[in-house]
Amino acid sequence: MGQERTPVTHRxxxxxxxxxxxxxxxxxxxLPTERDLAVRLGVSRSSMREAIRALTTLGVLESRxxxxxxxxxxxxxxxxxxxSVLAEVSQGETLLEVLQVRRMLExxxxxxxxxxxxxxxxxxxxxxxxxxxxxxxxxxTDTVSADLGFHQAIxxxxxxxxxxxxxxxxxxxxxxxxxxxxxxEAGLAAKLREDHERIHEALTARDPDAxxxxxxxxxxxxxxxxxxxxxxx
Amino acid sequence: MGQERTPVTHRxxxxxxxxxxxxxxxxxxxLPTERDLAVRLGVSRSSMREAIRALTTLGVLESRxxxxxxxxxxxxxxxxxxxSVLAEVSQGETLLEVLQVRRMLExxxxxxxxxxxxxxxxxxxxxxxxxxxxxxxxxxTDTVSADLGFHQAIxxxxxxxxxxxxxxxxxxxxxxxxxxxxxxEAGLAAKLREDHERIHEALTARDPDAxxxxxxxxxxxxxxxxxxxxxxx
DNA sequence: GGGTTCATATTGGTCCGATCACTTTCGCAT
DNA sequence: ATGCGAAAGTGATCGGACCAATATGAACCC
Numbered sequence: 001m002g003q004e005r006t007p008v009t010h011r012x013x014x015x016x017x018x019x020x021x022x023x024x025x026x027x028x029x030x031l032p033t034e035r036d037l038a039v040r041l042g043v044s045r046s047s048m049r050e051a052i053r054a055l056t057t058l059g060v061l062e063s064r065x066x067x068x069x070x071x072x073x074x075x076x077x078x079x080x081x082x083x084s085v086l087a088e089v090s091q092g093e094t095l096l097e098v099l100q101v102r103r104m105l106e107x108x109x110x111x112x113x114x115x116x117x118x119x120x121x122x123x124x125x126x127x128x129x130x131x132x133x134x135x136x137x138x139x140x141t142d143t144v145s146a147d148l149g150f151h152q153a154i155x156x157x158x159x160x161x162x163x164x165x166x167x168x169x170x171x172x173x174x175x176x177x178x179x180x181x182x183x184x185e186a187g188l189a190a191k192l193r194e195d196h197e198r199i200h201e202a203l204t205a206r207d208p209d210a211x212x213x214x215x216x217x218x219x220x221x222x223x224x225x226x227x228x229x230x231x232x233x
Numbered sequence: 234m235g236q237e238r239t240p241v242t243h244r245x246x247x248x249x250x251x252x253x254x255x256x257x258x259x260x261x262x263x264l265p266t267e268r269d270l271a272v273r274l275g276v277s278r279s280s281m282r283e284a285i286r287a288l289t290t291l292g293v294l295e296s297r298x299x300x301x302x303x304x305x306x307x308x309x310x311x312x313x314x315x316x317s318v319l320a321e322v323s324q325g326e327t328l329l330e331v332l333q334v335r336r337m338l339e340x341x342x343x344x345x346x347x348x349x350x351x352x353x354x355x356x357x358x359x360x361x362x363x364x365x366x367x368x369x370x371x372x373x374t375d376t377v378s379a380d381l382g383f384h385q386a387i388x389x390x391x392x393x394x395x396x397x398x399x400x401x402x403x404x405x406x407x408x409x410x411x412x413x414x415x416x417x418e419a420g421l422a423a424k425l426r427e428d429h430e431r432i433h434e435a436l437t438a439r440d441p442d443a444x445x446x447x448x449x450x451x452x453x454x455x456x457x458x459x460x461x462x463x464x465x466x
Numbered sequence: 467g468g469g470t471t472c473a474t475a476t477t478g479g480t481c482c483g484a485t486c487a488c489t490t491t492c493g494c495a496t
Numbered sequence: 497a498t499g500c501g502a503a504a505g506t507g508a509t510c511g512g513a514c515c516a517a518t519a520t521g522a523a524c525c526c
Contacts (some may be wrong), residue, residue, distance in 0.1 A: 008480065009286075021322075033506065044481040046279060049508085053242075053283045057290040058318055065507050066489035076327055079319045085291050086312045086395070089253075094309055097395035101338070104396075108337035162319070162330035163337075166399070238487095241509065266477060277510045282479085298478050299518030469526085476519070486509070496499080 008043050012051035015041050020060070020071060031061070031069045057082060076162040083169030095175065096226060102170050103219045109155045109163055110199060110215035111208035117157035122204055125153045129200050133193055144177045150196065154203065179222055188225075195221060241276050245284035248274050253293070253304060264294070264302045290315060309395040316402030328408065329459060335403050336452045342388045342396055343432060343448035344441040350390035355437055358386045362433050366426055377410045383429065387436065412455055421458075428454060 016037075019025055031037060038048035052069060055061040059078040062070050072078040090098055117125070131146035148171060155167045180189075195218040202210035249270075252258055264270060271281035285302060288294040292311040295303050305311040323331055350358070364379035381404060388400045413422075428451040435443035 035506085046282075046482085047480060049279075050283060050286045050479095052507095053286050054290045057287045058315055060318070060322075063507065064489080065487070066505080068489095068506065074322060076319060076323075076330065079322065080316070082291055082315050083313070085293070086309060089293075089307055089312065090309075090395075094395060097309065097393045100393055101396050101399055104338055104341035105334070108341075160330045160333055162323075162327060163334050166334060268477085279511085280509060283508095285478095296478065297518080298516070299476075301477065301518095467526105469524100471522100471524075473522085474520080476517105478515105478517080480513105480515070482511105482513080484510080486507105488505105488507080490503105490505075492501100492503080494499105494501085496497105 009047045009050045009054070012037075012041050012043050012048055013054050016051060016055060017060070020074075025071050027071050027074045029071055031071065034069065037069075076165040077168075080162075080165035080169050083166070084172070087170055087172035087175065090172075096223070098170050099219065099223045099226060102167070103216065103223065105163070105167055105170070106151070106155070106219055107212040107215040109158055109160075109167065110203070111212040112160075113154050113157040114203050114206050114208045114211035116159055117154075117203060121153070121157035125150065125157065125200060125203060128153055129196055132196060144173065144180055147180065148173060148176055154199070157203075179225065191221065192218075242280045242283045242287070245270075245274050245276050245281055246287050249284060249288060250293070258304050260304050260307045262304055264304065266301065270302075309398040310401075313395075313398040313402050316399070317405070320403055320405035320408065323405075329456070331403055332452065332456045332459060335400070336449065336456065338396070338400055338403070339384070339388070339452055340445040340448040342391055342393075342400065343436070344445035345393075346387050346390040347436050347439050347441045347444035349392055350387075350436060350439075354386070354390040358383065358390065358433060358436060361386055362429055365429060377406065377413055380413065381406060381409055387432070390436075412458065424454060425451075 016031075019031075025031055032040065034045055034048055034052065037052075038045040041048065043051075052061055052063060056063055059072060059081045060074070062072050064070065086094075087098060113121075128146050128150040132143055132150060151171065152164065152168055156164045158164070180192075195214065198214040199211060199218065202208075202214050249264075252264075258264055265273065267278055267281055267285065270285075271278045274281065276284075285294055285296065289296055292305060292314045293307070295305050297303065319327075320331055346354075361379050361383040365376055365383060384404065385397065385401055389397045391397070413425075428447065431447040432444060432451065435441075435447050
């Protein structure tokens with residue numbers, strides 16, 4: 001009679017989730033031993049480990065060898081860590097879609113940052129801006145890292161951790177590296193610098209509208225480059 | 234001497250990822266059996282299973298009991314399935330942050346939908362709109378489902394699957410249920426209906442600006458309600 | 467010959483017990 | 497009291513066994 005047949009591991013996952021939802025264990029706290037949990041939930045240790053592995057992958061739990069299993073802080077950045085897989089794996093069509101989403105988020109986020117950023121935030125953004133063009137001929141990982149950091153610092157300045165985590169998930173290191181390489185070839189690195197400086201100026205001027213416009217131009221430039229590039233993976 | 238010590242399971246995960254990245258196995262294709270994979274990667278079957286569990290959780294692999302392990306289609310919806318955990322677990326501050334992100338995405342998405350939606354899309358959106366107010370006193374799961382479906386149908390009309398997946402991840406069924414209950418109490422269900430109708434009208438009129446404005450009003454109404462509510466979990 | 471049925475092989479799911487590796491704790495000697 | 501080393505605690509890995517769901521193919525009936 002229509003009785004559901006749920007895998008043991010899945011049940012274990014749900015029960016651990018329930019333990020957290022009901023406050024039995026809070027963020028940062030330690031769970032019982034794998035062995036104890038297995039007994040308590042009535043499953044084998046192997047299955048319990050797979051359940052823990054799943055929750056670890058989701059960013060809900062964290063295993064420390066020799067120490068124990070802990071609940072993460074459950075911050076957005078913890079839960080959205082898996083998110084980056086999308087940007088990593090995506091190619092062609094999906095990559096364009098990702099950029100389209102960023103074109104919706106970054107302008108709004110940059111505008112918000114212009115209004116909310118603290119002086120410390122602005123200083124950090126300025127530092128990273130300088131580092132992007134620092135070793136301009138080397139094109140080591142420094143340039144790419146600084147570029148990623150620049151945008152992430154801006155989004156972080158909004159004070160919205162969820163927004164920052166989502167945006168970070170949409171930004172792929174490997175993709176950014178390709179863009180920089182491409183711009184280097186096309187000699188458009190200067191254009192990128194202009195974009196960045198314009199964004200930075202808008203932020204320091206605390207001008208949300210200008211910030212929004214500058215961010216839009218920047219994302220669209222990258223988007224256009226990708227379409228022209230042949231959108232290969 | 235600084236030699237890295239990476240867990241066996243982690244290595245297995247990376248190697249399977251590499252197999253996919255190098256095109257050895259493509260989307261929808263079947264992988265070797267767990268036992269074969271374990272031998273090939275030089276790990277025990279237990280560890281291999283944990284690696285597969287991790288990739289399954291990420292939405293990269295899919296295990297079919299008795300059949301085998303398959304690579305998913307790797308669509309954005311596959312990879313972002315885990316995303317919903319955020320909206321499920323979030324409370325208080327984070328819930329506000331989530332709504333703030335939606336306030337950036339939905340207006341832009343709705344505007345885009347106004348320009349791109351096919352007649353079939355619009356019909357579907359209209360159907361769901363009718364179903365929201367259908368059983369207006371019952372407030373069963375139907376109303377909540379229709380509400381969620383209404384917004385998802387709109388976002389899906391943009392033709393951007395990534396955008397749809399991200400937005401869906403930011404929409405929590407349980408949260409929506411709370412909002413509806415709350416509005417019922419406050420007698421503001423009528424306001425919600427107004428919002429929805431305004432959005433629908435803008436879409437059928439293919440008016441991006443009106444659509445953007447209507448969506449903004451709607452999200453902000455929910456956001457304001459949450460702030461007034463006391464933001465408890 | 468075509469279709470159905472059922473035994474069998476294949477394959478993922480679960481369980482058990484043992485051992486290794488890392489961390490923490492505690493007792494002992496200084 | 498302090499530092500150090502042994503021991504206990506705990507996750508990580510391994511190997512094998514058996515169960516459950518699916519796929520395969522042979523036998524059978526019409």
